[in-house]
Amino acid sequence: MKRFIIEREIPGASGLTTAQLAEIAATSNAAVDSLGVPYTWVNSYVAGDKIYCVHEAEDAETILEHARRGGFPADTVSEVVNEFGSHTAELVVR
């Protein structure tokens, strides 16, 4: 499976209550369950007027299909092609 970062524009996202987030999560879970193809919701981050989600699926189209079924926006869907962090520095051959 491929990993994707999805940017969802939701005005006032930062103000969503826990109850609202729970409802969104339930809807999202139902959408995932309904797909009938491999799909993993890894995590989501609320920031400003946006929600950034990390999902795994075979292709971007499946990411969009999940969004349509959940009634979520999906303004940009980008495949994660690499991952690095502070530890990556150690990989450099001096």
Next chain:
Amino acid sequence: MTRLFHGHPDPSYAPSVELLEREPQLEQLREAIRRSRGEGGVVLITGEAGAGKSALLRAATAGEATRVVRGLCDPLETPRPLGPVRDVIDELGVDLDVTGFATLAELGAGLLEAIGAQPTVVVIEDAHWIDEASVDVLRFLVRRIESAPILLVLTARTDEIGAAHSMRPLLGDIARHESASTIAVPSLTIGAIRTLVRETGLDAASVLARTGGNPFYVTEIVRHPEEGLPASVRDAVLASTGTLAEDDLEVLRLIATAPDAVDDRLLPILGIDVPRLRRLEATGLLSRSRRGVGYRHDLARLAVDDAIPLAASAPLHARMLDALERQGSGDLAVLTHHARAAGDRERTSRYADAAAAEASRAGSHTEAVAFLRLAIEHFSGEPAARADLLERLSWEEYMVSDLDDAIEAITDARSVWSAIDDHPRVAAAHARQAIFEYYAADRRQAERHIGIAVEDVDSPRYASAWATRMYLEFRRNDVGAATASGRVASEVARERHDDEVRLRSEILGAASDVLGGSLAARELLLDRVDEARVLGFDEAASTGNSNLAAIDVDHRRFREAGELLSRALPFTVDRDIPICNQWQTGVRARLHFLRGRWEAALEDAHTVLDVEAAPLALLWPHVVAALVLMRRGGSSEIVDRHLELAWDLAHRLDEPFATLQVMSAVAEQAWLLDRDDARLDDANALIAEIGDLPGVEWATGDLAVWLARLGRPVLALRAAEPFAIELDGRADDAAARWTALGSPFESALAALGSADEAVAAHAVGELDAMGALATADRARGALRARGLTRVPPRPRTSTRGNPSGLTNRQLDVARLVAMGLTNAELARRLYISPKTAGHHVSAILMKLGFTTRRELIRRAEEFGLA
């Protein structure tokens, strides 16, 4: 489940369509889009189902820089109110709540502002399935479209739009609109079919013979050439489903039960997973849009839907209904559709009831009627609730001027209230029925019902019943009785804090005084109308305007009447009060008629006659149509028909005023044809009987003058001044009075009696100039019989200009030109383009026989255009 988000990921795939033989249409559409960036316009795309109207639109707008927003109409048996308007607002992404506007005109204005902010193509697809409220909003848009950079494009199967269709008035507007064009999408020719069947082994001529060149049908055949030539579109579509497994086919059928596509959010609830969706998509029958999963074309949906075995249909609809309920759908029209097809009586009635209330609030009365009928048909609850539904139905039927059905529904409601011994509600139903009966021009029944209604003090409409009784008495010019009833009405209204009834009776009280000649009462009446308007009693306010306008016109207060109607008529449109709209249009027909503006008068008369208005509103339209036609020398058969209908109406109304007016028209016809008419034998008796009632002196005077012209005896009577002068033998004075009042025809007829031969001869020329050729000929005969030798002959062509030929629109423009407005200023005032304004001005100048607008400005007073 609440919807937290707006916006939607783009459709995953769009159908690709090959366009053949559509170059001219495509070019016409693209040109219209280009032009609309400067000045708005309307395009109507017509063609049969499957002709490729939508495909043409997609091709024309693909890659188009101009913003495109779409509204779709769905093949629901009863459409959702404002469906396409909501779509458009949704696509615009603006914050506009359709329920937040007091009137559809205000909604139209809000929409225009939101759309017009940048060049936009507004597409309304499948307008043959449109609802009444959307039609009203679009009509508003069309009237002002030239003032904004908007192209409104409608697609419609015009062959499916009958005379009574909600879409008719909009089609009429478009047909008359300067900046509107129609694009017909024809069938494919053999040449195009040859291209399409290339490499399929099919014979183009046979395909053409089978399909009639219908592009959708041809395309379906070409997709499955191995099937040969299917016998019908349905078979051609079903060829695509042959390879599906039974459980996949079941889901394809489930989707076909939804006329408006299946919302993506329903897919999890319906258990439709991605692999199955991909298999279904492989049939090529489905498409994905913002609205969800649907069929590529309604013909494809219908083919699959029709092939569902009878026993399988109801469970599919039930499954869809359950899913919609679980999803928390508030789409009442769709819920009603599925509940009904599922055979679920309780839910059908419940949803149809709610859908009707929503339609009524939105001003979609046609749809409200349809939903209420459905709700009643499927109802199985308490009798009182059933009677409530029937009463609501009767009101909505009244709102669409379907009085026969309104009377039937209120009668049914009455018998239910009666069966459960709810006597106050029985009386209340009688009160309402009285109004319907009167609008249906059946005074006898109206009086009977109101007589019962005023007997029950416990009736919730007790005060209102007294006000209605007052109204009936007022309409018979029986001011004494009306005043007495009005006293009860306002007393009870005060006790019960019923401001509406209080105002209704105060307005009618003032109207009675105006009838008696009090001008102070006129001001009082207008104050009360204003109060009613402010308090939201639209009908009371509008009815007050209706009654005052009729009296003003009859008493020849033309300026006041014109000014009043110019405010009152738009109010009836804004507030959706069809009966007042029809009535006031009829009154304006008479106003134009008396001022010698016959073309505008006929236009108004036919507006009312064409919409099959309430019989009460038909009297003036019939009389005006008969008189204009007879004076011009039109078909005597049509004149007779109008007169007979008017005569019949006057007798059903049993009102002195109406009878007198129709008798005058009969007398004029008798004079024109130089014959006697037995229908006039009772004329003097009638004048004697009612001549002393307040407010009849214009009508009695008119009739008496015609009787005198016929050589019939005229008894002493109280006649309005110009008539009295004429009866007194002072023809010149009478003519001068009529000219001062602004009635050119009456003036010319009076002048015919002048002792001065030159004056009499000049009057004949005036009649010719007005186009009253038959009257002028009759006058020539009369003058020759008097021994006059220098009577002008009938002119070979009409060279003199006259305002009698101006239409309503032209009159509006002419008045503004007279004020000195330029084309650009006219354009801004009337929401049209300067080019259209220029066209109007040229047509007006031609009809008036002027060459420059300066002449019009100079002579505006003389032509009554100042």
